[in-house]
Structure formats: structure tokens, C-alpha cells
Amino acid sequence: MTIHSFRCCFVRLVTIGLINSLLVASVLATTPRNITDLSGNHVHFDSLGEDVADDSGTFGDSSPIDTAGYWSQIPMSSESGTITEPKSAPPSNPPSAPLLPPPKSKPKADPPKYPSIDVTGFFQLDAAWFNQDAASRLIDGDIPDLIDFRRARLAAKGKVAENFAYMIEFDFAFPGRPNFMDVWVEAQQLPFGNLRIGQFRQAFGMDGPTSVKDLTFLERALPFVFVPFRQTGLMAYGTEFDDAVTWAVSGYRFPADPFGGTFGDKGYGLSTRVTTALFNVPDENLVAHIGGSYSYNRPSTGLVRYATTPEVGFNFGVAGTVPFFVDTGALTTDSVSLYGIEAAFSLQGLLIQAEAVAAEIDPSFASGSAWLKGAYAQISYVLTGEVRPYNAKQGVYGRVKPNCDFGAHGGGAWEVAARYSYLDFNDAPVMGGRLSDVTAGLNWYLNSFTKLQFNYIHAFLNRAPVGDASADVFALRCQLDF
Numbered sequence: 492m493t494i495h496s497f498r499c500c501f502v503r504l505v506t507i508g509l510i511n512s513l514l515v516a517s518v519l520a521t522t523p524r525n526i527t528d529l530s531g532n533h534v535h536f537d538s539l540g541e542d543v544a545d546d547s548g549t550f551g552d553s554s555p556i557d558t559a560g561y562w563s564q565i566p567m568s569s570e571s572g573t574i575t576e577p578k579s580a581p582p583s584n585p586p587s588a589p590l591l592p593p594p595k596s597k598p599k600a601d602p603p604k605y606p607s608i609d610v611t612g613f614f615q616l617d618a619a620w621f622n623q624d625a626a627s628r629l630i631d632g633d634i635p636d637l638i639d640f641r642r643a644r645l646a647a648k649g650k651v652a653e654n655f656a657y658m659i660e661f662d663f664a665f666p667g668r669p670n671f672m673d674v675w676v677e678a679q680q681l682p683f684g685n686l687r688i689g690q691f692r693q694a695f696g697m698d699g700p701t702s703v704k705d706l707t708f709l710e711r712a713l714p715f716v717f718v719p720f721r722q723t724g725l726m727a728y729g730t731e732f733d734d735a736v737t738w739a740v741s742g743y744r745f746p747a748d749p750f751g752g753t754f755g756d757k758g759y760g761l762s763t764r765v766t767t768a769l770f771n772v773p774d775e776n777l778v779a780h781i782g783g784s785y786s787y788n789r790p791s792t793g794l795v796r797y798a799t800t801p802e803v804g805f806n807f808g809v810a811g812t813v814p815f816f817v818d819t820g821a822l823t824t825d826s827v828s829l830y831g832i833e834a835a836f837s838l839q840g841l842l843i844q845a846e847a848v849a850a851e852i853d854p855s856f857a858s859g860s861a862w863l864k865g866a867y868a869q870i871s872y873v874l875t876g877e878v879r880p881y882n883a884k885q886g887v888y889g890r891v892k893p894n895c896d897f898g899a900h901g902g903g904a905w906e907v908a909a910r911y912s913y914l915d916f917n918d919a920p921v922m923g924g925r926l927s928d929v930t931a932g933l934n935w936y937l938n939s940f941t942k943l944q945f946n947y948i949h950a951f952l953n954r955a956p957v958g959d960a961s962a963d964v965f966a967l968r969c970q971l972d973f
Contacts, residue, residue, distance in 0.1 A: 606657075607649035613704055613972030614664075615641040619803050619813075619964055626960035627952065631814045634962070640664040641804040641968070642703065644672060654679045670749035672721065684729020684738075690751040691726060693719050694739035694764035695784040696846055697833040697887060698867075704972050705890040707842075707871050707879075708932050709946050710802040712912040714848040714865030717797065717829055719743075719760055719788055723751040734883040737766045737782075745788045758791025766833070766886035776878040777838050782886060784831035794821045795852065797863060797916065801928050801950040803966050816952050816962075817916050819863070819923035826853045835888070837881060840873035840906075842888060852921070861921045867912030871932075874905045890939070897937040908932040924954030944968040 618638040623631070646660035656679055660672040675689025692699060698711040699718045724743025730736060744753035745760035766782030788795075798818035800806035805813045828851040835844040847866040854860045873879065879888045895901025910930045916923025928950050935943045948964040 603650075603653070605653075606651040608647050609649050610645070610647055611973060612643075612645040613970065614643040615703075615804075616969045617641040617709065617804055617966060618968075619805060619966040621813075622963040622965075624961050626957050627962045630952065630954055630957050630960055631816065631962075634813055637805050637813070639805060641709075646673070651676070654681075665749065671751050674751065684727055687726045687728070688724075690721055690723045690747060691741075692721055693741055693743065693760075693762040693786070694726065694728065695719065695762050695786050695829065696764070696831045696848065697766075697780075697782065697835065697844065698846060700764075700885055701887045702890075704970065705888070707869065707906070707908050707934070708802060708910060708930055709944055709966055709968050710804055712846070712865075712867035712869070712910060713799060713802065713914045713926060713928060714846060714867060714912065716799040716914065717848050717850050717863070717865065719745055719762060719786055719829075721751075722747045722760060723753065724760075730884055735768055735771070737764075737884065737886040739764050745790060753791055755791025757789045757793065760786065760788035762786040764886075768881070768883060768886075771881065771883060773881075775839060776880060778836065778881045780833075780835040780881070780886065782833045784829070784833070786829040786831075787826060788829075789826045790824070793823060793825070795824050795827055796821050797850070797923065799914070799926070801926070801948050801962065801964055802912070802930060802946070803948065803964055816950065817914055817924040817926045817954065819916050819921050822852055822861075822921065824852050827851065828853065837879065837888070840876065840878050842871045842879050844869050844888070861918045863914075863916050863918060863921065863923075865912070865914040867910060869908060869910035869912075871906055871908035874907060875902070877904045877936075879906075891934070891936050892939045893936050896939075897935075903938065904936040906932075906934040906936070908934070922955055924952065926953075927951040940973060941971050944970070 616638070617640075618636075620636045621634040623634060641664060642662060643664040644660055644662045646658060648656070648658040648660075650656050655676065657676045658673050660674065661669045662672050663669045671690055673689075673691050675687050675691045677685055677687035679685045694700065695718050696715070698715050699720060701711075722741075722743035722745055724741055726739060726741035726743075728737070728739035731738065740763040741761070743760050743762075744758050746758070747753050762784070763786075764782060764784040766780060769779040769781065771778050796819055798815040800813045800816050803813060806815065829848060830851075831846060831848045833844075833846045835842065837843070845866070845868040848864065850863040852861040852863065871879065873891055875894070877891050877894055879891050881887075882889050891904050891906055893901065893904035895903070897903035908930075909932070911928070912930075913925070913927040915925050917925060928948055930949075931947045933945045937943070944967065946964070946966045946968075948966065950962045950964065952960040952962070954960070
């Protein structure tokens with residue numbers, strides 16, 4: 492082929508290509524029309540060459556279709572000039588991507604690390620003013636007004652293994668400060684319950700096991716003087732019937748000094764307590780509680796003494812504090828048996844609680860055993876709608892937590908309370924006197940960890956050789972715990 496012939500063929504091919512392009516453009520520029528593609532699908536084009544849906548909002552087969560799928564089915568010339576068969580169209584319903592990624596496996600939580608430790612503490616700052624009649628001054632002298640830290644404690648508690656807990660607590664406000672309070676380790680969730688070893692509060696009565704941070708009044712009631720409170724030993728305790736019944740039994744050396752020590756060939760004790768909630772409706776704080784306690788104690792020195800004041804905390808029997816209003820003096824005895832009963836009823840913010848205790852001083856007297864006794868009854872009501880919740884695992888009531896803390900948006904919680912308690916230390920030959928207290932209380936809970944308390948106490952005393960006497964006590968407390 493000559494160069495001239497080649498040029499002629501090339502010009503013809505270019506001309507044919509231009510004509511084909513003009514024809515296609517003219518088709519696309521016309522008004523919209525229906526076209527049937529090579530696969531028999533009905534396709535509608537607008538003037539811009541874009542797919543247009545029919546009246547149903549979908550294409551003929553209710554599936555989306557694009558222009559690329561259409562043009563891929565038109566026979567086209569390859570660079571070699573041969574006609575290629577159209578490529579198959581993509582599926583009209585491609586699998587849709589998941590809306591959410593597949594769930595990832597939850598990472599495993601790190602196992603707890605032991606030993607764990609929580610540092611807690613609290614302080615109680617008390618002030619008291621006394622007003623005595625002449626007979627009271629004759630018996631007890633002139634009692635000065637006082638202010639002092641009733642308690643100031645720091646504690647560490649936690650776990651050393653999955654089922655082994657501990658607590659170490661010191662008080663810095665007690666005479667001879669600091670001294671041990673609760674210092675123990677316990678094995679938990681044993682087949683029979685829990686087992687505690689160390690120095691701890693003994694299970695006797697309802698007032699004793701209640702935390703001093705949660706008391707309705709500044710101090711526990713007068714009969715608490717009988718309780719062999721913190722001693723060093725071993726205690727098993729637990730609950731039964733879905734926490735409807737609590738039980739505890741402990742054996743210990745008696746009595747313990749401020750650091751948990753006891754010396755002597757005797758000096759052993761046993762205490763036990765059983766309680767039950769006859770009914771317990773937590774949503775209404777509707778609870779009826781009853782219980783009983785027994786304690787047998789053989790003092791290591793062969794001596795026992797019971798003495799106390801009206802229900803204020805400055806009663807350590809040392810210079811500068813409130814003198815004892817009733818006092819048995821040191822009694823020679825082989826053993827002391829304590830018997831206690833308790834009952835409580837609560838409904839929403841109302842709580843009624845009572846206990847009675849009798850102590851049998853076993854027979855070191857020619858006349859036989861001496862019986863000392865005491866009891867109290869108290870009632871409280873939370874004015875602002877909160878409750879004093881029942882702790883079914885311990886058989887005691889807990890603290891009031893304000894619905895609205897004191898501050899810009901609330902006034903905290905307010906509680907009023909009243910209590911009558913008495914002690915009778917007179918049973919010949921013991922003549923320690925009789926003491927009765929009537930107490931009115933007002934508590935202001937600023938938040939769950941701060942409260943202010945006011946108690947007015949009127950004390951009636953009958954004690955030889957003077958006879959009847961009385962005193963009034965006005966007491967305040969500021970408490971903070973963490």
C-alpha cells in the first residue's frame with residue numbers, strides 16, 4: 492500500500508468515527524425515552540443521561556441500576572478494530588454491607604490484685620454544758636463544762652485474698668492514746684459462714700453492733716455498760732434463710748486492755764447473739780426485728796466493776812472528765828452472766844427500738860448472786876423523708892443519707908429523737924445507785940458523711956447516802972467521716 496492509499500484509509504476511519512460520535516450525542520440530547528437494553532431490562536433515561544426511577548420509586552425490577560451497567564452491555568470496538576461482546580452486568584441486588592460492625596469479644600477484666608487497702612477515718616468533736624442541783628454537786632462535785640475530741644480514728648481495711656478480709660483501726664482520742672480498736676482478720680464464705688480472729692466488738696445486743704458513726708444519739712444507752720465490748724478472741728457469724736436470721740458466737744480472753752492484752756489463768760468469755768426479722772419490706776423500710784443475747788465471762792483478776800455517767804462521752808474515770816454517777820465499785824466474783832433481749836420496728840422514717848439487759852454476778856456473796864439490770868426505749872423520725880435503713884446481714888440500723896445535700900440546692904436531712912434509759916445497780920450487798928436518763932435529740936445530716944447533733948439530757952440519780960439528785964446536760968457534736 493502506498494502512502495497516499497494509507498492516508499486515504501486513515502481519513503475515512505476518522506470521518507466514520509466522528510459521524511458515530513455525532514449520532515450518539517444526538518440520541519442523548521433528545522427528550523427522555525424508554526430503551527430496552529440487551530438483557531431485556533427496561534431503562535429510562537433523562538436528558539442528562541442519568542437513571543430515572545419510575546412511579547414506584549424503583550426501577551423495573553425494584554433494583555437500582557447505574558449507567559455504567561448499561562454502557563457495559565453495548566458492543567464496542569477494541570483498539571484492534573474487532574467487536575467485543577458485552578460484559579455481564581453486575582448483580583442487581585448486591586449484598587448490603589452490615590449496618591454495625593460485628594461485635595468484638597469483651598476484654599477480660601484484670602484479676603483483682605491483693606492485698607487491697609482502703610483508708611478510712613472519722614472524728615467526733617463534742618462539747619457539753621452541765622447544770623446540777625445541790626444534791627448532784629454533793630455527790631459528784633461541780634462538773635465543769637467541757638470540749639474535747641470524743642473519737643478520732645484512722646483505719647485500713649481490705650482483702651489479702653479473695654475470701655480473706657482484714658481491718659486495723661487506731662483511736663487517737665482515748666486516754667493513753669493511741670490504742671487499738673478493731674484489729675482482725677477473717678475468712679469469709681466458709682461453709683458455715685465467716686470466721687474472725689483478733690480484737691473486735693462482741694456480739695451482744697443491738698446498740699453494741701451499731702457503728703458509733705451511725706448512732707441516733709451522741710452515745711449508746713445506759714445498759715451498754717454491761718456489754719463486754721471489744722475483746723481479743725475468735726468469732727463465727729453468718730446469716731440464714733436469705734438473711735432473715737443472723738447469728739454470731741465468739742470466744743475471747745476477758746477483759747482486754749487498751750491494746751488487746753489479757754493476763755491471768757482465768758480471763759475467758761463467751762458471747763452469742765441471734766436475731767430475726769419477722770418481716771422486712773425494704774421499699775417501705777417496714778421491719779419488725781427481735782433478738783436475744785447471752786454472755787458468760789470469767790474475769791482474769793476475779794474482779795468486775797460497772798460504772799457510768801449520763802449519756803455523754805466524757806466519762807473515762809480520769810481527772811478532768813465527768814465523774815461516774817453510778818458505780819458498783821470492784822466486785823469479787825468468779826463469773827458474770829449477761830442476758831439480753833431486743834426489739835425494733837421501723838416504717839419509712841420512723842424507728843422504735845428497745846433493749847433490756849440483766850447481769851448476774853455469780854455467787855461471791857453470802858446472800859447469793861447479785862442481779863444488776865438496765866433497759867432503754869427510743870423513738871426517732873426523719874422529718875425530711877429519708878429513712879434509717881435496716882442492715883439485714885447484721886441485724887442493726889444504718890445511717891441516714893440525705894436526699895439533697897446541704898448547699899445551694901438543698902438543706903440536708905433532719906431527724907428528731909427521744910429516749911428513756913435506766914440502770915439499777917442496787918441489789919444487796921451491791922449498792923451502786925440508780926440512774927435514769929431522759930434524752931431529746933436533734934440531728935442535722937448535711938451530707939452522707941457530715942452531721943451535727945444536739946442532745947438535751949435530764950438525769951435522775953438516786954444514790955446513798957444523799958438520795959435523789961438531778962442534772963441537766965446540753966451536748967453538741969460535729970462528726971465527719973470518710
